[in-house]
Amino acid sequence: MITSDIGFWVDNYVGTYQIIESEGKKYIASKEFHPARNGEAELKKKRLFMDLFKNNEYILIQLANVDTKDENSIVRFCNEYGLPYSSSKIDDERPGCYIMGLDVDERTYSSLYPLYRQDNMQVYEFKRHVVSAQRILNVKSELESQSINYENLFRFLLPMLLYERYGFYDFDADDPERCTETMKFQYYFLNVLNKVGDKTIRSLACELFGFVVETQAIGKGENKVYVTDELRSLFQNEYPNELYKFLVDLIRYDNGQINEIKINEFNELQLPEGFHLSVETKKHLDELASNILSDIISESLQRVHPIMMVDENGKIASKWDLKYLYEGILVETLVMASGDNNLKKCANPNCGKFFTPNPGRNDKIYCSHTCGINVAKRRQRMRDKENPNRERLEPGFRNR
Numbered sequence: 001m002i003t004s005d006i007g008f009w010v011d012n013y014v015g016t017y018q019i020i021e022s023e024g025k026k027y028i029a030s031k032e033f034h035p036a037r038n039g040e041a042e043l044k045k046k047r048l049f050m051d052l053f054k055n056n057e058y059i060l061i062q063l064a065n066v067d068t069k070d071e072n073s074i075v076r077f078c079n080e081y082g083l084p085y086s087s088s089k090i091d092d093e094r095p096g097c098y099i100m101g102l103d104v105d106e107r108t109y110s111s112l113y114p115l116y117r118q119d120n121m122q123v124y125e126f127k128r129h130v131v132s133a134q135r136i137l138n139v140k141s142e143l144e145s146q147s148i149n150y151e152n153l154f155r156f157l158l159p160m161l162l163y164e165r166y167g168f169y170d171f172d173a174d175d176p177e178r179c180t181e182t183m184k185f186q187y188y189f190l191n192v193l194n195k196v197g198d199k200t201i202r203s204l205a206c207e208l209f210g211f212v213v214e215t216q217a218i219g220k221g222e223n224k225v226y227v228t229d230e231l232r233s234l235f236q237n238e239y240p241n242e243l244y245k246f247l248v249d250l251i252r253y254d255n256g257q258i259n260e261i262k263i264n265e266f267n268e269l270q271l272p273e274g275f276h277l278s279v280e281t282k283k284h285l286d287e288l289a290s291n292i293l294s295d296i297i298s299e300s301l302q303r304v305h306p307i308m309m310v311d312e313n314g315k316i317a318s319k320w321d322l323k324y325l326y327e328g329i330l331v332e333t334l335v336m337a338s339g340d341n342n343l344k345k346c347a348n349p350n351c352g353k354f355f356t357p358n359p360g361r362n363d364k365i366y367c368s369h370t371c372g373i374n375v376a377k378r379r380q381r382m383r384d385k386e387n388p389n390r391e392r393l394e395p396g397f398r399n400r
């Protein structure tokens, strides 16, 4: 593996963070400043990664384990690793004050961006990155599992296929190029959604149905929506047609249940009670899941590449051209997805955190000792409930 020889690191700004509101939006912002003035604390850099993966440790996993409902959990991650996209790093890359490309003076700039000297990121953006990391790890761990939980696989794979870059494109010539067939398909899906979808009330069933109806029309040569030649030619390949058939079958065989699925602002699916998938859909998942996962990872890796450089001894060396924490996390995703590490999801249903057990500890099913104890205690309570008069084993728990 190329990364094992070269290694990789990211020098990220890492401060102490708080969540504050500015202009009606929530931000994660550092207490330190960049640049600092008049005795303010200066934001400092920290070298991250440094081949953590060789010790079976991944910042990717730490990110996926952030509890997005708990602001303390968000701040804890940032205090350790900084922001996935540090605004102070972006400023270093492009010094000066710009508003939509226009050079402005600092006072004008600061009136529009009051946090501009603090390392900051919108909380919404941070959560979006967490959700993306969770999708990757959930899909990967289901695919590696001895007995796949298809409903769980579906819950994370479908948004990965359809919504990974939701809100990312403007559907004009400035949109970044799509490299993989999965992302080309998604671009097509989002394009149709953009034209015909209702953005105020989201409904997975309506979005799927609208897409299938439009695609049928294109198949018949009717032009109901604006479709480019790129999108039309996509369906000349086999794989995008398989993806389309998967969605058609989903409507055909799982219609009633699809109607009940809720979708939130991060495109996470909330499945109804007792949700189960048809045999047909499971078959599609078996055939498509690995390809979707690898395409989505490949697509984001387009931003990341190795470069040649001259090192401190004047020798030609190679390194990864990484500027932001999230780019390093993408390299970890590559290393993790292609390596034979052992990714596990904690068996405590109230936890569900990911972890990589150390070699020789592959039988470990809980992320921590605490989770193991909590599950044991819960089982004990259940048994007690079923049979309240049963003799307790420990003297301390004897019935009074």
Ligand SMILES: [Zn+2]
Pocket (backbone or CB within 6 Å): 346, 347, 348, 351, 352, 353, 366, 367, 368, 371
């Ligand atoms: Zn746990």
